Amino acid sequence: MWFEIFFRGILIGLAASIPLGPIGILCIQRTLSKNQKSGFISGLGAATTDTLFAMIAFFSLSVVMSFIESNMTWIKIVGGICIIAVGANIFFSNPVVQIRRNRAGKSNPWQDYVSVILFTITNPAYILVFVALFAAFGISNDSLGEVSGMSMIVGIFAGCSLWWFALTTTVNLLRKKFRPRHLLWMNRISGALIMLLGGVAILSTILNFHLNEFLH
Numbered sequence: 581m582w583f584e585i586f587f588r589g590i591l592i593g594l595a596a597s598i599p600l601g602p603i604g605i606l607c608i609q610r611t612l613s614k615n616q617k618s619g620f621i622s623g624l625g626a627a628t629t630d631t632l633f634a635m636i637a638f639f640s641l642s643v644v645m646s647f648i649e650s651n652m653t654w655i656k657i658v659g660g661i662c663i664i665a666v667g668a669n670i671f672f673s674n675p676v677v678q679i680r681r682n683r684a685g686k687s688n689p690w691q692d693y694v695s696v697i698l699f700t701i702t703n704p705a706y707i708l709v710f711v712a713l714f715a716a717f718g719i720s721n722d723s724l725g726e727v728s729g730m731s732m733i734v735g736i737f738a739g740c741s742l743w744w745f746a747l748t749t750t751v752n753l754l755r756k757k758f759r760p761r762h763l764l765w766m767n768r769i770s771g772a773l774i775m776l777l778g779g780v781a782i783l784s785t786i787l788n789f790h791l792n793e794f795l796h
Contacts, residue, residue: 585719585728589735590742592713596630596706597743602663602774603700607744608751609670609770610692616752621689623744625696630706631737637710638719638729656785659702663778666699671771 603626611619700706714720719732 586731586735588717588719589732590739592634592710592717593630593736593739594743595713596709597627597740602666602777603696604747605770605774606666606670606696606699607748609766611748611751612755612766616748617689618692619748619751620745622692622696623748624741625693626700627737627740627744629697629700630740631733633704633707634710634736635733637707638714638733653785656705657782660778660782660785662699662702663781664775667771667774667778670767670774673767
């Protein structure tokens, strides 16, 4: 029984992680500019936050959900600003400097991990993704209980981590084909995409807010 629930958790973790958003672009960029370890550890930061969101969704932490729902507009705007800031940092960064820092052993895994946690935690709306996935997989807190629920949560973290390992390993295999000039363009493109996604998030939130105000 617990293994089946654990396996479902793995599938949910994979389903939640596979869509390539700003985090996926960031992990690919770090894998190419630094190394596979940096990209994977960044992915673990996302997996940690996703697991936290899954716990909130599964155990129906009403206090947290209520706070998020009442402040969703501002949370999304702050999250969009953070996304734009990360994108701008990548856009203007010099890949040659990153390569030299990595060769000198100055790459900080904890910084990679924590930065992605802070990045992803500004998008608590992702909790709704897990609510939908739990419904799709026929999972509820009432039917499983806390022990089986924790097995599923561990499975979600394993599924998320598996995806980030597979993605960064695949990208790392292609890493040697990239030259500094290619990495510079990769930084420009990925940074611009991340900033665009952040801008879209802010604009859609503001438009939706004004639309709701108009309708009411």
